Amino acid sequence: MAQHDRLAGCLLILFGALVLWRASGFPSMAGLAYGPGLFPSIAAIGLIGCGAIIALGARRPASRDTSRSESTTGTSRRRANARMASLLGVVLGYALLLEPLGFHVASLLLVVAAARIFGLPWGRCLLLAVPLVVAVHALFYSLLHVPLPWGVLTPVAW
Known part of the structure; x- marks a missing residue:
């Protein structure tokens, strides 16, 4: 699970960086202090931050509790x-x-x-x-x- 989290976090960081790079190339609009790239840039920074939190927060899976029954796992998975x-x-x-x-x-x-x-x-x-x-x-x-x-x-x- 930790490897999947690291991979997902890195993919989010890469996607956020790509969006940030593309948004920086948007043309500015006359008369406005911000252009059409403002919101995508904010979203990209959020993606990069969330990706970093996911990638850095990934840990090894905790040892499984053997007392947990299979039906409980199945029920929680269905839920x-x-x-x-x-x-x-x-x-x-x-x-x-x-x-x-x-x-x-x-x-x-x-x-x-x-x-x-x-x-x-x-x-x-x-x-x-x-x-x-x-x-x-x-x-x-x-x-x-x-x-x-x-x-x-x-x-x-x-």
Whole structure:
């Protein structure tokens, strides 16, 4: 497992470096302090950082506990597979509902659903989702001027 983590971390670092290199070649825009390469550069730096954390944090697998039964391992594996399938379903649902519902409603539902899949209580899901959606809206719509679909909230769009 540690070798796979090191490999995945190194691949993330390489991919982040490639994105950073390509984003540095984007042309600058007149009248703006930042250009179209800003967001890809930020994402690339995040990829490089996450890759380094994964690669450097990879350890040898701990000794297996022999008291753990095979059925418990099978159950936890099925639970993990169900969680992964649920997340894929949530992302697919987000892609399908983004236009009709709009960014705000669809993103709120996505974050709440993903948090519930990982076992967060409803109250904490909302405490996570509402500020996150507002912050992403402020970043993309207000600061970077990226048009976001309003969907059902079109009558109150600003």
